[in-house]
Amino acid sequence: MTMPPQQPQRFQPQQPQRPPTHWPPVPPVPPMAAMRPAPAPSPWQARITAAKRAYSRAGAAITLMLVVWVLLALLLQGAVAGMLHTPQLSMWLSVVISSGVLYCIALPLGFIVLRTEPMLPTRRFTLKPSRFLMYLLIALPITYAGNIIGIVLSALLSGGQASNRILDMTGGSDWVVNIVAAVLLAPIVEEWLFRKQLIGRLRRFGELPAILVSALFFALFHLNLFQFFYAFGLGVLFGYVYTRTSKLRYTVGLHMLINANGGIVAPWFMNRMMAVVEAHPTAETITNAQMGALLSGFAYAFVLLAATLVGLVLLIVRWKRREFYLAPEQLPRGATRRAAFGNPGVITCIVVGTLGTLLMLFA
Secondary structure: OOOOOOOOOOOOOOOOOOOOOOOOOOOOOOOHHHHOOOOOOOOOHHHHHHHHHHHHHHHHHHHHHHHHHHHHHHHHHHHHHHHHOOOOOOHHHHHHHHHHHHHHHHHHHHHHHHOOOOOOOOOOOOOOHHHHHHHHHHHHHHHHHHHHHHHHHHHHHHOOOOOOHHHHHHHHOOHHHHHHHHHHHHHHHHHHHHHHHHHHHHHHHOHHHHHHHHHHHHHHHOOOHHHHHHHHHHHHHHHHHHHHHOOHHHHHHHHHHHHHHHHHHHHHHHHHHHHHHHHOOOOOOOOHHHHHHHHHHHHHHHHHHHHHHHHHHHHHHHHHOOOOOOOOOOOOHHHHHHHHHOOHHHHHHHHHHHHHHHHHHHO
């Protein structure tokens, strides 16, 4: 059975569709900056911020101590002078009032600000007597070189009119007052504050910047341009000894011996020699006591000069062998200076301390 033939189908083309009159909204293309991933925070940023905060708080604490100490001491000294009907207080009474205000009022207030920063626990090491003697000898050239710089600069700035308050105190006070104030109390309190408290709370960010900042605060705290340079140098030396031992007894001992030599021993020999010179003795009239005073004074000066030269050699040798240990939160090299000195507290302390030093110079 055959199928009838089918008729071929014609191709019917599809009618073209009209384009829509309303296109769907196209989402906006985000800018290239938004498409990039956010940069990861620097691993050092939190540490640098913490270091700036710690150094700034330390500067604020020292500034508070300085301001409270100077203002209250001046007010109390003026009030006591008015009560005693005297234009000027005796040196020992001025020292007692000044020290009382510092130790009983200014220091506790500053410590309240400072204690909010944690103290870094460290291992303690013993210093051999020979090494202690070495550091004592090194302190001598630092002291006398800084003293010469301070004398020359003070004379240039004041036209030779300024007087060294520390010499006035040691020369105008009783030796008992000098021993208690300069040889006993000052080294203990100052080493506890500038070495144990400051370095102990700042050394976790690096030993060297902590030593330098504490030495700078130590020098400014004296408010005396005659003392500034050797106080800074000794502050660096004492800070280095403390970071290597973490024991306050060694820096207190060095501080006491330096103050005893400059405030008690040296003036004693000098006064004896000056008394002989002012008496104008001749070879026929000079007494054995006067001759002994001159000979002992020259012997003391010779021993001190020899010890200073030995200390200078040791300073040069040991400077090449200095070492600083890596701190737990050590800052990168480029950020240390900005973190330690580029903060409001330290800058304020430097400004206030410098102004106070200049005012005391011309007072």
